[in-house]
Amino acid sequence: MATLDSLVCVKDFEERAAGILEKHPLDYYKSGAGHENSLQGARDAYLRVQLKPRVLRDVSKCCLTSTVLGKSTPMPFGVAPAALQRMAHPEGEIANARAAEKLGSIFVLSTLSTTSLExxxxxxxxxxxxxxxxxxxxxxxxxxxxxxxxxxxxxxxxLTVDAPILGIRYADARNKFSLPPQFEVANFKGITRSDMTSSGEGSGVNEYVASLLDSSLSWKDIAWLKSITSLPIILKGILTVEDALLAVEHGAAGIVVSSHGARQIDTVPSPLEVLPAIVENLKGTNCEVYIDGGVSTGTDIFKAIALGAKMVFVKRPAIWGLACGGQEGVERVLHILKRELEVTMVLTGTTSIDAVTREYVRIPPDWISSKL
Known part of the structure; x- marks a missing residue:
């Protein structure tokens, strides 16, 4: 098998991971809702945004440092939450956390992790x-x-807000997906059921989560959550200006413009295409705007930042890195994305994250934002 050094982009890692992972875990990680139109659309949206490079600028120094929730971070992208990571590699969530730690980025741990938060x-x-x-x-x-x-x-x-129930994922239903018995949902051990076994009727993930999730959840429950913690609360799964404004009204410190990896409902818009309108309408508030979904290159990260994202989160690229080489694989994926972002910045004539604005991209006319 070729070394990790021979993998030079996220696509290389994805293709290698497809040859490493068994069918059921691979289908679980890569699949989307329904016929996966939104999954493809989230990727294609980045191709619809064109760069507008400026030339003859001093780009001898390039800084990727950003500020997120009041703290400096050396790069404006991090690792999004993904469940059940030890199916991809024995190191699981620990490998992803350590890779993010090494690069100084942000790691988001899924509640449905196969390693406990402690x-x-x-x-x-x-x-x-x-x-x-x-x-x-x-x-x-x-x-x-x-x-x-x-x-x-x-x-x-x-807080994930777009999952009163889990969406229909045909691959998991066909596979009657269950978490392999050597793993468990580690954060629930000793609290509630921690296995994830299909009854044989469909996806074990959907059955498991349906037994736990509260479909009566509403905006009033944000106040309850705020009442039991002093931690900042970020709402993940926002796709409309209306809900973004409600998030501000209910005291969210940030939102993640996200379609849940296009895994909840098909034919929703891509996070990137709704981002400009959301950013426009949240100007002047203290609510930070982040994004995930469809990102596979450093140029994609540049485009999301140009359209107003404060932070970009990647999920599947980190999983492919994990599958190919544990912590080392994730580190290489993050380094590749970082280098691609740096090159994109230099070749567009920008030298700091604050300088990456809509001036440097051309977006489809129907994406032009407007006030409600």
Whole structure:
């Protein structure tokens, strides 16, 4: 097998991972909702944005440093939450956290992780760590997870708001996907059911999560969450200006413009195409805007920042890196994205993240933002 050095872009890692992972885990990681129109659309959206490079500028120095939630970060992208990572590699979530730690970026841990939040925190003590959360039917489960995350040093809570139920993912249904028995949903051990086994009727993930998630969740529950923690709350899964404004109204420190990896409902717009309008309407607020979904190159990261994202999160690229080489594989993926972002900045005539604005991109006319 070729070394990691022979993999020079995220696509190389994706193709290598497809040959490493068994069918059920591979389908779980790569699939989207329905017939995957939105999954493809999230990627294609980045191709619809063209760069507008400026020339004859002094680009001898290039700085990727940004500020997120009041703290400096050496690069404006991080690792998004992804469930069940030990299916991809024995190191699982720890490898991703340590890779982010090494590059100084932000790592977001999924509630549905195969490594406990305490073990991840101990393995990557200096990493900037956020904890992705659901509000469960049993509020005491949520309360315990919030308390544990705060005690373990996680900086923020990333509340997923687009999953009152899980979407229909045909690949998982066909596979009757179950979490392999050697793994468990580690954060729930000793609290509630921690296995994820299909009944044989469909996806074990959907069955498991359906037993826990609260479909009656509403905006009033944001106030409840704020009442039990002092951690900043970021709402993940916003795709409309209306909901972005409601997030501000209910005190969110940030939002992630996201379609849940296009895994919830098909034929929704791509996060990138709704980003400009959301950013425009949140100007003057204290709510930061982040994005995930469809990102596979450093140039994609540049485009998202140019359209107003404060931070860009990548999920599948980190999983492909993990599958190909554990922590070393993730580090290489992050280094590749960082280098591609640097090159894009230099060749467009920008030398700092603050300088990356809409001036440097051309977007489709129907993306032009407007006030509500």
């Amino acid at each position: 073990d991840v925190a101990a393995a990557a003590p200096t990493a900037r760590k956020w904890f992705q959360l659901y509000i469960y039917k049993d509020r005491e489960v949520t309360r315990q997870l919030v308390k544990r995350a705060a005690n373990a040093g996680f900086e923020a809570l990333v």
